[in-house]
Amino acid sequence: MIATDYSIGILQYIPFFYVIWSDDLLSASEISVVQKVIQLDTSLNADEKHQLLRWLKRDAPPFDDEIKNWKQTIANSKVKLIESDTYPLSSLSQRLVNGENLNDHLKHIEVHLGIQPNHYNHLFDVEVVHEKTSDEYEANILDEILKGEHANVVDDFRCFLDKPDFSWQVLRHKEDFRNRVLHQVQLLGEAGYGALAYPAEYGGTGNMPAYAAIFEHLMFVDGSLAVKFGVQFGLFGGSIQKLGTKKHHDQYLAQAGETKLLGCFAMTETGHGSNVRGIKTTATYEKSSDSIIIHTPGKNDNKEYIGNALHSKMATVFAQLIVNGKNEGVHAILVPLRNENHDTLKGITVEDNGYKLGLNGVDNGKIWFNNVKVPRQNLLDKYGEIRDDGTYFSSIKNPNKRFFTMLGTLVGGRICVARGALGGSKMALSIAVKYALDRRQFNDNVKVQEDLIMDYPTHQLRLTPAIAGAYVYHFTLEEMMKRYSDDSQPDKRKIETQVAGLKSIITWFANETIQECREACGGKGYLLENRIADLKGDVDIFTTFEGDNTVLLQLAAKGILSDFRAEFNSAGFASVLKLLQTQLSDKLTAINPLYSNKVDAKHLYNPKFHKHAFDYRTRRLTYSLAMRIRNYIKKGIPSYQAFLKVQTHLLALGKAYSVELAYNIFCDHYQQLEDLKYRALLEKVGCLYALDQINQDAKWFLEQGYVGGTKSKAIRQRVERLSTELRPHIEVLVDGFGIPEHCLTAPITK
């Protein structure tokens, strides 16, 4: 039996040593923190220091019986562990030795090792005074950081939504649901929110970033509302704004913004979704009548999934423009669909797409055109016009380039789609966290009250990295919208590529997160009243619309391969192949074994390590992909086939690039924060994101020898540990999303 009558000096360290050795997570740098403290602690004599330092040897850890004695000593003392103490463990130590003042050295250990009550509150056989949430951080400060420049617009908008018209309801019949959503869109239009991104002369403020922020908020009300809002103001109005000229703006833009003119965006066809260039609808110029004839040539060439199709008076129709017998490529034409009485016009057939997995408040439909004549002026002619003499003219001579320029103007919508998905995941996370902070289940048999499910490590691991992801993607999308809206940078090819990749990873992230939240809420999550079910059904299609994720990632990868010189969306491989013919070189330095097995906390938590890992991955994937394609081409394999062969590699590159981009933007952002306390919190959030991402792709890093087995395991443990460290702040983190009370209606959050 080892002696248990420790001196006061040693006794105050016992709770710390017990916590430290109950796990084997301590790395060299963490041990050195403790060693340094002991050496500086003047309350200890030489013998005590010697004894304590002897217990800090990783290669000769204390005996199990010693550790048991520590535990017994603490238990016998009958002290309480009070989680709400500022320094709970130091305070426990203080009570243990009946001390009057906190030993600052102990506080130092407590802070620098990041040990928190939920790490150790089950370890002691003492009474624990629980605390659900730490008050170290304030949700409203996080919310301010997230709102950034749009604070005023967002605050006003949150108030605006606090009316019965926007309250959550179950409307199972699509007609009822659609009517309500239409009414909501009209309210928003009348209040000026629809036109927010339009120029001032058409009722707006020209503020696309603020538009994106309020768009995200609509997800807190209802996914159908967000989508119908996006169709009316972003796609229909946006197509007039971006593809039309002054005559169109003057005639239609303000009306669209005020919902006096309801419109839809008719691009996708049943037969052609992702391959827009292949659409079959024709728009043939007839000189005799100076009009354009819109026609659906065959089965499956009808427009499909067109949102707002049943409520619209007009459509922006994408069609192959044929002038004087020559196909000038895809152009957009404004086509009236219905008259004042809402009867469909001659030659127009609209059919309801019926019920869907979600978004049943959006009236998606199919549209057929049977030789529908519209005036020549209805061509949205910013990039290509039919002149008075009946000839076609475009300042962009290359038809491909023209097509891609037109599509490029729509990238803002893609950012909004990602933003909407992000909003859905924030909502689901808020609900799941609040439920987990209320729900208790199972327990140690000894205790009466069951544990909060938020205190289970598996539950923390389920929700915390996703919260970190939501923070990272929030700043990423804010920044991308800023860049996109910056008119001083007209060449958007790089941004298009980046947005394609980000839209993919963020909409997938949102779907996975919402699913985790559903399961984390068990049966309660399945009930419609708790909102997650709707989010799941609504956000699902975000992976498909505005570009199927699998297709977008391949386009993104081709952009990266061509160093952003290729026209985005180009199916031809010319630019990529051109680049491949020039010299390929990427001198990735070999990874030092010392580095690939460095498991020190300081190293693993360092953003430099994360950035290095992400950079290494992107460059390695780019280089190896380029080499593979080049080798195929050299053997004479057709480029189409060569790209098919590397399809999965393209996806991997697209994802890797996007994750790196998101993390870099996030780091740039939080590092500008002046408040060091919140900067530290966001650094930890970013660190969790980064390590979680590396962990998710650890297979690849291991295959490359970039990390060794030990490091890979250490990274996984750090993900778990960081998730636990953030546990006391988890409610503040989700409250920081700023979802208004009147939107967070789920009964399980109350």
Added chain:
Amino acid sequence: MIATDYSIGILQYIPFFYVIWSDDLLSASEISVVQKVIQLDTSLNADEKHQLLRWLKRDAPPFDDEIKNWKQTIANSKVKLIESDTYPLSSLSQRLVNGENLNDHLKHIEVHLGIQPNHYNHLFDVEVVHEKTSDEYEANILDEILKGEHANVVDDFRCFLDKPDFSWQVLRHKEDFRNRVLHQVQLLGEAGYGALAYPAEYGGTGNMPAYAAIFEHLMFVDGSLAVKFGVQFGLFGGSIQKLGTKKHHDQYLAQAGETKLLGCFAMTETGHGSNVRGIKTTATYEKSSDSIIIHTPGKNDNKEYIGNALHSKMATVFAQLIVNGKNEGVHAILVPLRNENHDTLKGITVEDNGYKLGLNGVDNGKIWFNNVKVPRQNLLDKYGEIRDDGTYFSSIKNPNKRFFTMLGTLVGGRICVARGALGGSKMALSIAVKYALDRRQFNDNVKVQEDLIMDYPTHQLRLTPAIAGAYVYHFTLEEMMKRYSDDSQPDKRKIETQVAGLKSIITWFANETIQECREACGGKGYLLENRIADLKGDVDIFTTFEGDNTVLLQLAAKGILSDFRAEFNSAGFASVLKLLQTQLSDKLTAINPLYSNKVDAKHLYNPKFHKHAFDYRTRRLTYSLAMRIRNYIKKGIPSYQAFLKVQTHLLALGKAYSVELAYNIFCDHYQQLEDLKYRALLEKVGCLYALDQINQDAKWFLEQGYVGGTKSKAIRQRVERLSTELRPHIEVLVDGFGIPEHCLTAPITK
């Protein structure tokens, strides 16, 4: 320029060499196949043999220009590639040399290398006569294999479902939907399908495995129907059958089977889902009236999510049985809920759970009991009774054991849940594959017709491993139900553990698969009419009900740790700890570097390798988990806390064990097939499953040094390759699921 006038002998091999060298996948064993053929081919002279063998050196591959010449030679010949030829590549060669007979040696290569038109049809600049599906295999033979012993019951049942009552409809109002599903359940009951698993004297055939097979088929009709059917006949009827005694059987069982008595299964409470032992509802025996008083003591102690709650006349209520002031633990009591007029009885309150993410045809509700009196005889008293003298008696003295024995009788339901989820994934896969065999998108610019999306490698990778999974899990669940129904093996503890793990991995598999299928069908997959949307909403909750997956996996892991000696569902850790005190030893041999980098196709395709990998993983995880727990315990850490610390490790073990079990059962099954052709197909299917599983967990295998980086990459490539190899048979594979035409109503499958 290299000469292009090859001799006939060489020329016939050119297409093969071109295909072989266009990729670098050829392993040593595959090269040796070709070498051997060349040596045996008497149509070649010595020079030709020498030349061909020179082109087979992996360390000195043919020059790129040589390969280009091959391609040009083929292109210049203007031959056709006809995919429907029995040996398409050999036939192409034959046409290339204007030969009359197929060279058997070439056929040999074609067969043994497993190269298929979709590997190379884009490689040649020749006309390709496409073929959607190979007729090498027949769907109905696969279907027979899957139906196994239940062929008659299943065939009859499929016919039975071919009536308007079971046709698919959109019913958005829950009342309409529930009434229709109730009607369907009644039809099934009247036809004897509800009682299938009951003894013959109560209208059944005692055939639980056949019951499971028809249960799966109900998913093809509608998820709500399957669940309501399961509640009425499996849970309500099953509780009477398994927990009741003859008096209950005589009075209720036949009636339940015929739906003359509708009932529900009231176990879960709002406050207690996974932790059944902690439920709060009380059943207090009152001697004076010889009755049992059922009572809901507090807020959140009501029953919740109870299926059939609104239609039922009676409930099997789980409650704490208190006899003479002593709590005898959880027991089940039959409690009448409503009278003949369907008014709720005194003291009973039922509330609708409202709309849900899916399963809106099931009437889930909450139930409160306010001192509801029922006769003592209503106690389902197989495992614990109240005697005439008012004392409690049970032949199982240990209350824990008694509780777990009762719960154990319900494991059949858990198998059915997994089976239902599997049925959902089969349905989604069938729809997605049929759509992908019809839908075309993008293409090489040269060709007029766009490619089938099924011909994209990413699409193959998305769907094919999931199809393999569905085959593996089908046989797994068939076998588990057989074992569960085998009354000669009364100790079901091992099966309970196994079913818990399998239910978890299979319901998660189903959700992921259905989601992939939704995305693979793009916007069409989102429309309700195409059925995937409903499947997604319905199957979602399968991960939660009949045991939350995360909880079940931990229970499974504890079972494995205790070598199946623990009572399943036990929250106490006694049995595990007991085992840990005995000697732990698992002599896993170190992995030879030659083995961990063996990338030969023969090795990677060998089930012995897969089994070894799975066995290694389970044993290593078991051993390391046990060591971790033991070390915590030794330091005096409370066992509850120790298990919290290893929660993620428990999940990993639960999954690993389940995958191994499934694969072993599958191998045992297909290896008994007498038809060698189908055995080979299923071996390939199993191989894809196994390699896909290893690939998914490659991080772990790499960390352990079980596979090296090269092998890990090779495994990934083999997963892609096998997915492509199965492409010609993919329609037959999904048709083999045997989903009747009248159930497969999705318009996109037509």
